[in-house]
Amino acid sequence: MPYSLVLNLLPRSPIPQAHLSGRHLHALFLDLVRSVDPELAAILHQQESEKAFTLSPLQVASSRRDNQKTQLLQWQHDRSIPAGTSCWWRVSLLDDALFSKLMHLWLNLNPSQAWHLGAADLQVVSVLGTPQVSQPWANFVTYTQLWEQASDEKRQLHFRFCTPTTFRQTKYDCALPTKDFVFLSLLRKWNHYSGNPFSEAILEPIYPSYFDIRTEIAIDSRSKLIGCVGDITFQILGDIEPIQIQQINALADFALYAGVGRKTPMGMGMAQRVN
Template sequence: MPHSLILNLLPLSPVSPGYLTGRHLHALFLTLVSSVDKELGNYLHEAAADKAFTLSPLQTKKCPFKKHHFLQWEHSQPIPEHTLCWWRITLLDDSLFGKLTQLWLNLNPSKPWHLGPTDLLITKILGTPQVDMPWANACDYSQLYDRASDTNRAIAFSLATPTSFRQGKFDSVLPTRECVFNRLLTRWNKYSGIEISPLSLDALFPSFVNIKTEVTSNYHSNFIGVVGEVTYRILGDVEPLAIKQINALADFALYCGLGRKTPMGMGMTRRIFVKNSQD
């Protein structure tokens, strides 16, 4: 079962921008894991690629249900003390959530965790959809698949943090159908236990693109990605099974994100719903 968890955080002193990078938040996550399973924390630290979790940048703003809603991926000023923040963690592997059960069950809201020199309190964990929080959710892989529409031909994504795709030795910021859906397919087949055969994407066409390039310096070198919205439509004579599989992968994007550096806050993606087409 993939989980998308929202942790509500309260810093007890100002948080410097230098400690709000993806690298520092990645280290905080590994600290949380190691507090209940040191061996698992070491394993996740050493995993070179295709990690079974994603993280968001630290957020200080509320997140209403809006069609277009970019998140904060950089902070130019310190976050003041006692500023309510939220941070998302997704877990793709069924066993990973289970191994961290003791962390969720025994969470002490008065125990501080460290982000650089700043103490943070975890005041609440949300794991189900909320009126003002579309990023929290959990769903069995079998339910994700069973609930996927076999008639909806409109597939739209909101790219909320900079998103970039590796192609060979280099990066590309264009969310082509191959980059998007082959990435989703690879991760789905690795973690879901419900095999989807390689898809023919010949009937899938971008029908609307509203993206812009962003550069973030949160890494050793500048990371260039795009944020915005992209919509694909399934055109022509396509079997319902293929439509269902494409929809299942689109729904899965909420949990696995798209592109590179998803364990560092990049590629946060969620599906948005637009008018269907039966073309």
């Protein structure tokens, strides 16, 4: 069952800019998992491909107002975050078994317990797992529901890439979100975790029809990656069966949980379908 959980956080001490990278947030997530299941934390750390989770960059609550027009997220911080600043952080889980293994963690988080993001201490104030008017990133659904609720009529697939999104092409990265890059990324994760695999042939009638994207750089302590942010619309063309349209729409709806492209456990590739 895909879950998109939003953790509301409060730093007890300033978070240095250098400790806001995807790698530090990845370490924080594994620390959370390790607190209830050390063996599971080791398994997640060793996963090489189709990882069972994605993470967002840390978001300062007030910065959401700055991005309301574009609805993008903050992926770079040019200064430290002061103690007492309300923040939120999205964690998505793709494996049916993963949420249940972490159930004890989510239900029994102690608000007084300190968690470490680099040198900073954090307090987990609350965990949101259901849709909120003020927090569109919190949600959950079963794979069966994603499939059954997907439209078998909608032919427009509008995506918004909210953090830099990039794709592996041979030995190098490519920031251009082609049909194959976007939908093969979703298809691989869907086939790996859903228990209801789709054929790659369903992607044949998808074509880009609109885009308003730009390149942005995502930097951490070890790498600098160029990705795209913004909006892109794909169109389903031709005389095809409703079930194929439904499968494509299920993949598009899945983007909220799965992310798109590379480095999704490091905060890249956060995407959502926009109606």
